[in-house]
Amino acid sequence: MYIQVRALKNMKVVTGVVGNDIHVVANRLLELSLDARGYEVFNLGVNTYLEEFFDAVVETGADVLMISSLNGEAEGWSREVQLLKAKYKHLDNLIMMIGGNLVVGTGSAEDIIPKYKNYGFDIVCHQVDLNTGLDQLEAFIEERVVNDSDIKESNK
Amino acid sequence: MYIQVRALKNMKVVTGVVGNDIHVVANRLLELSLDARGYEVFNLGVNTYLEEFFDAVVETGADVLMISSLNGEAEGWSREVQLLKAKYKHLDNLIMMIGGNLVVGTGSAEDIIPKYKNYGFDIVCHQVDLNTGLDQLEAFIEERVVNDSDIKESNK
Amino acid sequence: MSLLQEEREIILSNEYVDNFDFDEVAKFVKGASKDLFISHHFKQKNKMLVQPRGGFPTYQKQFALNEFFVKANVDVLPLTIDSNTRLNDYATAKKMLRLSEENDVDMLNGYPLVNHGYRTTRKMITHFNKPVSLRHGTPDARLLIETAIASGIFEIEGGPITYLLPYSKNFPLDKAFLYWKYVERVCANYSQLNEPINRESFGPLTATLVPPAITIVIQLLEMLLSLEEGVKSFSVSFSQTGSMNQDIVTGAVIKKLAKYYAEQINCADAAIHLVYHQWMGAFPTNKDYAEQLINMSTVIASMVGADKIITKTREEASGIPTKEANAKTVANTQYTLGILNGLPNIVDEEEEEILTLQVKAIMEAVFNDPADTLWRKVFNSIKSGVIDVPFSPHIINHNKMITIRDAKKNIRIIKRGNVPIPDRCYAYDKAQCDLTKDTTSIVNDIIHDIGIMQ
């Protein structure tokens, strides 16, 4: 089986801030940063609901879904991710990423990351600086490419 | 018996800061204030020991001894006031006044005033503003004049 | 009956409002204590007025908060409205208020003024006899403002631009203009009965790298829209930029131009005041540091010569502040204002000139829009990106302008988008910055610039 992985420079990313959150600052920086790194960005902005995210992924054929949350709403929404994603077809290779302030009040990354991985996210960035987060994404993608070639090799 | 009380405007006041205290600011203001109110002032300045105070009172024939203390040393010195004063003759009519910060740390006027009255002071001003203190002195002097006339009357 | 009065009656015949007695309210405003009017305090004032932020759902809690503020020597009391009321959802507000009252837990993030009603609220306002400032964030604030004035609240914050572009993703801007037009007229009418009702614009906007030119233009336009309707007392405002000098320059230019444009529409008789917001951007999580920042904001407000300062608390980075933290800021700010003396007279002619040129160019572009009324010109200008607010979440906003801080932390425009920044000013702004870096470095700089106080 041959899995297609777009070159990093042409990857499509859907992003936005989930829920009723209008804190847009991090979202704007994210778009600038993604642009600068050569991604094709579809920014849904603040105040975006889960369905809108997945619809956009399907419409654009995005490789990455990058959700942002600042006011603590994320956890409420994230519980529904698996369920909702299951309704859509062909999203198995979608890279799911979330970042921002992922709890109300304070919490430690050790508790938060596993929780969100269970919700279905591949990369979880709690109070992590944007560019550090995007470096993680790139590392994740490269690793996947290597793994995929391995698979290809072993399927030869 | 007729007790001579000098007119307020000509009264002589010996003042200074007791002990090893060099905080001179209040002392200077005191001198200015006493001057302005018409007293004849003998200011011994900071760093003045009890004997020096009483010697100066005797030398100048002062009506008022006005001691200042800022750094909490006063209590230590004041215990010796009665003893020392007794060694001098003709100081029975001397008005004894003390002011400034009369304890180390914080303390309440209710505790402090009786204590210092016991030490032999007629007027005790703990953390009282200078001019309020000098108003108290004037009230005290006037009261004395009235009392003295009463005595004079009754002796007629 | 006038058209406005007809509209008023419709608005006030709301199932959540108990019978609104227009005559009684007019009589109340006419006879109200001058002390309730911030416009009166501005006239008399010899010091900067201090106003905190804050609002609680129940009457009791709001009363207690006010008592706390008064003890801390507050000059102006805030009344912050809950978010259901802001969205005109009085049903939910009612339910949550009842739950808050019954369970002694706050189910609303502010005071549901419409549900409490003016008869109840007026008791509290007149009891404290201090001017109250209404902080909301409501696009359609018609009912809210009627209730506020009837309660004795004689300062109304907000505006069609400043309460929309930072706070909303897609509320229709044209509707907001019309709703605010109503508010202005109601304020103007009541202003004839006693001291004027003061209107205040929300200058901080998104509190994120907004260049002074944009802030000032929006302040001036909301001021003009208000004066046009007859308002006689208006406060322009802005928040700490991050550069002391830029704050001082912004203050000088906004004062000068507010006067100038008010005169242009023959409203020189209106009193214009300047309000300064303590740092509104990302706060440090260290509370001791937050206090340093707050104190510094107060010092700068004095140097700017503000008439009123709106305070933050040491708890900004963590959550809604306790009343203790809130009162502490008030007391500290008052103390600081008292001991800060011998302010130097500071004039930066070059910066003032550049900023003035920027503002005038944008204002001219707005006025040149072919629409028939000012609000339509403004609406079109926002739509076309002549006015562009960095980091606004609203879909109508262009987001084509990019700003960055120079070495002295002044906010500079490095991409003007459709905003008609004159070439000379644009070149000046860009010359202050190091633009030789690659885009990633510049994005890193922007992130750093947003977090300068952290």
Added chain:
Amino acid sequence: MSLLQEEREIILSNEYVDNFDFDEVAKFVKGASKDLFISHHFKQKNKMLVQPRGGFPTYQKQFALNEFFVKANVDVLPLTIDSNTRLNDYATAKKMLRLSEENDVDMLNGYPLVNHGYRTTRKMITHFNKPVSLRHGTPDARLLIETAIASGIFEIEGGPITYLLPYSKNFPLDKAFLYWKYVERVCANYSQLNEPINRESFGPLTATLVPPAITIVIQLLEMLLSLEEGVKSFSVSFSQTGSMNQDIVTGAVIKKLAKYYAEQINCADAAIHLVYHQWMGAFPTNKDYAEQLINMSTVIASMVGADKIITKTREEASGIPTKEANAKTVANTQYTLGILNGLPNIVDEEEEEILTLQVKAIMEAVFNDPADTLWRKVFNSIKSGVIDVPFSPHIINHNKMITIRDAKKNIRIIKRGNVPIPDRCYAYDKAQCDLTKDTTSIVNDIIHDIGIMQ
């Protein structure tokens, strides 16, 4: 053997000093880490250095205090000396140190450096590898300074005027001049081995309504007395006056004139630095307010453009500060310096001119004294009241000058006594004040003026 060296040997053969190894000390200074020299940091610096106050009797406690300061990101460590050592009473200091060590209670209000000795103290200094500033108050500091430098302390505060007039009632001033002459020469000699030893004058004086002209004159004279002996790095200093503008003007004039007078004696090669003391006068008892005052001092220090700031704590009005309070001020001050940006450029030409004329007139009067050496000229000038420090407790001081604050809280001279304030300046100063009041009101004003921060 030089005369100085003979004197040194006599001084250092003190029963409380264990064998002083001149050669070893010279070798140590020669090879000492540049980081220990504040003069080196001044050269390299791109920020204001932050230095707290503090000293404890035992080695352990002093070490712990330093650790605390380092954690709070201190730039310069203080070493404050106890009062017995200041009076050269090493016997009592020794006894009290032993008691402090045995009973774990502080029997001294500072670090008894002579008793600890340089071999021990050097371990601590080199361990932290930060510049240390010696704060004492000692008229005869010869032994103390030898021990300090041998320990690795390369900044020495004080001077014959600034450590006498505010701190003593009757220590003979002429003796102090000679003792300090020795100190300067020792500092100058050691300066040739590595980076220069920095000398710092104590500008706050009595911290009470001292007019800038007097402060500056004394700073300049102590600087000249020091440079004369070969010192190559010197800090002039002053403390917050109570008026932001007066601070800024004072800073500008002192910088300009220090340079000017250093050139006059051909010492343009010496590096001159400016140190600002946070408010040194009567503090508020409310600790929150004290923090506001401290923060404001930091802001003003930045506007003054100081090279170093010396901090106070929230506990100033109550007693000797805990190490926690002390470290907190350091961290807060560092944060404030980091976020304070975009400082305006402020020049008040008229005030600068008046102040410059005052200073130059007094300096000229000092130079015109017929005595043969500068220190004797200065001595005579103090005796004759040409230099007059308000609120000095010293018997030699004239106390004929009276100062008061004007409406903007600038300190103004309303009685010049024997100080040769030029008529024009005197008239200017008086014109700023309301002198129509009666004397009692003026005394009340002075009391108020002293307590402006309370």
